[in-house]
Amino acid sequence: MDSPVLFLLLSLSFSLPFSSSSLDTIHEGTSLSIEKSEDILISPDGVFSAGFYSVGDNAYCYTIWFNKQSRGKNQTVVWMANRDQPVNGRSSKLSLLKTGNLILTDAGKFTVWATNTQSLSPVHLSLYNTGNLVLQNMEGVTLWESFDFPTDTLLPQQLLTRNTRLVSSRSKTNYSSGFYKLFFDNDNLLHLLHDGLEVSSVYWPDPGLISWEAGRSTYNSSRIAVLDTFGNFSSSDDFTFMAADYGPNLHRRLRIDYDGDVRLYSWDKEGQTWFVSWQAIQRPCKIYENGSSSCYPKTMLLNGYRSPDFQGDLYLRLPERNLFSYANSVQDFTLVCSSKGTVQLDRKYKRSQENGIVKFLLWFASGVGLEIICIFLVWCLLTRTQQASSVDKQGYLVAVTGFRRFTYAELKKATKDFKEEIGRGAGGIVYKGVLPDNRVVAIKRLNESNQGEGEFLAEVSIIGRINHINLIEMWGNCAEGKRRLLVYEYMEHGTLSQNLSSHALDWKKRFDIATGTAKGLAYLHEECLEWVLHCDVKPQNILLDSNYQPKVADFGLSKLQNRNFENASFSRIRGTRGYMAPEWVFNLPITSKVDVYSYGIVVLEMVTGKGPTKEPKRLVAWVREKKNEAAAMASWLEEIVDPILEGSYEKGKMETLITVALQCVEDDKDARPSMSQVAEMLLRQENDSHGDDHGINL
Incomplete structure (x- = not known):
């Protein structure tokens, strides 16, 4: 074979796995x-x-x-x-x-x-x-x-310098910048830092050790580190490590993971997967989290680690209903198809006698009526094509927006000509409706706006993709002319505002509503792809389902952000008097802390039964004053707790709830916690109070 032909074939063989372009x-x-x-x-x-x-x-x-x-x-x-x-x-x-x-x-x-x-x-x-x-x-x-x-990964031969840093992602599925950083500090040492929304703290190397005790040197100011292809990492502060599989010709990457640990990954060619060949912190509890370096119970247990130096027993607390869920093993079964299952049907067919009239009609249709039939067939074909086009268009819209687009006539029929009003706000009126599939829905008819249809559909498509158990779910929308309607799931018990003055909300329901609302807002602020500020958190926008579980609503009026809240711009003041943060009034930068402030007012209203619409500052000052008098007056809770509760509440959880609420309504936004921190504090208090759960000895 000629060498040019061989060269051509070899070239083609190397290019086959990739696109020709x-x-x-x-x-x-x-x-x-x-x-x-x-x-x-x-x-x-x-x-x-x-x-x-x-x-x-x-x-x-x-x-x-x-x-x-x-x-x-x-x-x-x-x-x-x-x-x-x-x-x-x-x-x-x-x-x-x-x-x-x-x-x-x-x-x-x-x-x-x-x-x-x-x-x-x-x-x-x-x-x-x-x-x-x-x-x-x-x-x-x-x-x-x-x-x-670099973002969160350092590749072989890539330098980590005084001007670069690795920043973790927010979560496993959220690639945006997280809270953990690997960088050279001003003391020339390579550090791991938890840079939270409120506080920052170095957690590696151990802050309790002097640099030389940690095997580090501060005397080299070059501040440079590199990973070579053999798996050897060296830093100018004398920190070095070697991969467990040290050697050439392996693909490697050093990554700061979303959990705050730094790991070296090596590629296993045979297994076609990555494996950890070194990690900075062997015990995850040493990673800075939640204000300290301690481990706390998680809302979901995904994995576990038992320390070799732990000599006691390990217990997991589980609901009683789950204790015997694995008692019964799965039974094997098979499906067998055989010829014995075939049964011959005993049917006899008898040819019918010819009908003269039918024969004549067939002859007539094949002759004189042929043109009429052709016209009829063409008309049917055109009609079906138009219907298919309509279906395709509807399917396209469902694919684009993530939920169904209704016609105005459909929603008018579902609400019986907008007969039953169940809510009213600045944005529009909400009606109860029933869809053809018998689903009960809440249909909000928005006030007329000059917003274009494309812009409206773009906004609701984003809102429709936001999904959380404590956020109201949008099922569809309508945009015809200047008409704009939103279709939501229906909440049996209405709004929190409608229930506050009744005896339906006992202490447990109120605490659960506070926790669920915090979780929903935390999701809007930190977890979903498009970060959202609600801007109008109030009892009227917290809905309650059949079990009185809360769902935050009306974040359609919110401001979608680009993860840089400090640069947020708003054309007008948003929110409701009494629940608005001071930033609105004093024209300060608007951040997620405006929702935190409003949430704090809502919690104080739930606790005291007093509305803030007239004098919100007076409500906050009154609660704070009573709390400060706690040392001299043991019955301070009794003086501020809603009389409807008739003294039936858990003192420890009530004190925590009030303390959290007062932190949320600080005038200085930087002194307020984030919604995720609020949710975590309440969940921790709830878990600590469940002392009657059963345990399993591991």
């Missing part, structure tokens, strides 16, 4: 579209890819990932450009401009991310075998490289 370099004037799956960069050795990566429903980040996929898992992401501001799944582009600037634009054509580089000579962008995305000019000068801007 895949490349490792793009030049100025080129754009990579999010809607073209082939618009990706692949390193020459095929190990790394760079392209748009899905981080949520219709949300994407420009990402570099490890090209080999672990079994049963998504691609391994090693770098993200816009981790805190994902772009739309349509019309977004990465463009290399002739000016030398690399920019990422969203569907709205605004710049989400840029390298902010300039060059008089032509430039090109290349993905190297190291996983480094590099922007260079014709002279070979590097203008920008991804290695200088």
